[in-house]
Amino acid sequence: MIYLNIWNDIHPIVSKHGNDYMLNKLIDLNKSDDIGVMCAEEASMHDIRPFLLTDTMSKFNRLYMVQGGYDKNYYSFLDSFKNLKFEIWPYYFLYESVYHNNSANNKQQIDRLFLCMNYKPRIHRKKLLDRLAKFNLLDYNYYTWHQPKESKFYKPDLFDEDQYEWKYWKPKQVYLEGQTWDQYAPPIQMSKCVINLVTESFLHCPFITEKIWNSIISKKPFIILGNVGIHRHLETLGFKLPTQINYSFDSVADNDLRITMIVDEINRLSKKNLQELSESMQDVVEHNYMKAIDIVKTEKQSKHVYIHYKKIIDRAKDKANGI
Incomplete structure (x- = not known):
């Protein structure tokens, strides 16, 4: 899976080239690899609404996405996209x-x-x-x-x-x-x-x-x-x-x-x-x-969240375990 971070990978390209360019790039990438759109640093969907249209989503093979909100009901409209696997991870900022x-x-x-x-x-x-x-x-x-x-x-x-x-x-x-x-x-x-x-x-x-x-x-x-x-x-x-x-x-x-x-x-x-x-x-x-320290010490992340945010998770756990 290719992981694309909302801040480091997606926002810079959108700012420079626009949404259409970013969409086409993602669609091309998805032809050969699964894509993980990693947005635990964000919760509001206003930035990525242009990506979440039925016509647009139908062009993807399979997508994974994580968002940082704490209530999955806020994202219930995503359930209609059967090629999208979605989860929340609300502890990035913790x-x-x-x-x-x-x-x-x-x-x-x-x-x-x-x-x-x-x-x-x-x-x-x-x-x-x-x-x-x-x-x-x-x-x-x-x-x-x-x-x-x-x-x-x-x-x-x-x-x-x-x-x-x-x-x-x-x-x-x-x-x-x-x-x-x-x-x-x-x-x-x-x-x-x-x-x-x-x-x-x-x-x-x-x-x-x-x-x-x-x-x-x-x-x-x-x-x-x-x-x-x-x-x-x-x-x-x-x-x-x-x-x-x-x-x-x-x-x-x-x-x-x-x-x-x-x-x-x-x-x-x-x-x-x-x-x-x-x-x-x-x-x-x-x-x-x-x-808060106990959450960091004991929380278990999903596979994709841990792979992408491993450095952030591990260094915080190391510090918490020393408290």
Whole structure:
């Protein structure tokens, strides 16, 4: 089987030559070999929808695909393609966070309620920061707003990056300690805050990225603006939610209302003694850290996932086994 990685093999060709060129290349390759499209780094299907048409798929002999979402029901439309073998592997970013993130024992004096890191200007991130600004919650907390410019290193996907009329905050580039971006190594401010306020990449698909895993590996409680029910899903995996935080927003399907409820909860927590609040949740974050390490130690992957991601899996397991 020929394995093609979504980031390293497919995206560069599509960016340079377009979808049709990539499709024809895959069809030609599939005449002589089975193809594995390895997308554990992604969950949303918007990037590969052009490939997943009945007419297009009928030209392939046999395909294998892996995606990184945690709910297979999200991908149920793929069942109609009988020449496609599909599976999910939702732990790619956990393995990368365990290997790269060394901040678990970086103890610092707590001086802010939350850290909220944002790279691409997604519409839900705009709405969240704007509402935080309404209550002056950006003034006394850590956050980033990168507004990256298009370059040969960065191509905006323009998905969910709608225009937004700001009401309370004037957007500007905000970095921490001169850092522009480091995907797996949280800044020192992670250790100085009580909560990691996570704005996930997408709200429409069930996806857990390094943003959430970095919270857990850094031993921080989290509030996630992500897919509805994402906190409940983490509970089903064995992680705990601290009772000091009201997570009732997690089951609210309306994104705008969920954002409002998240900010209301942040505003409520901002009136607490930060050091006492942080200390009261230590048992939960220690449990969650060890649960994440245990997953890496014990999880068994399918044959194709292990073959393609062997280096990433093995190095994370080696580190976890030493903890």
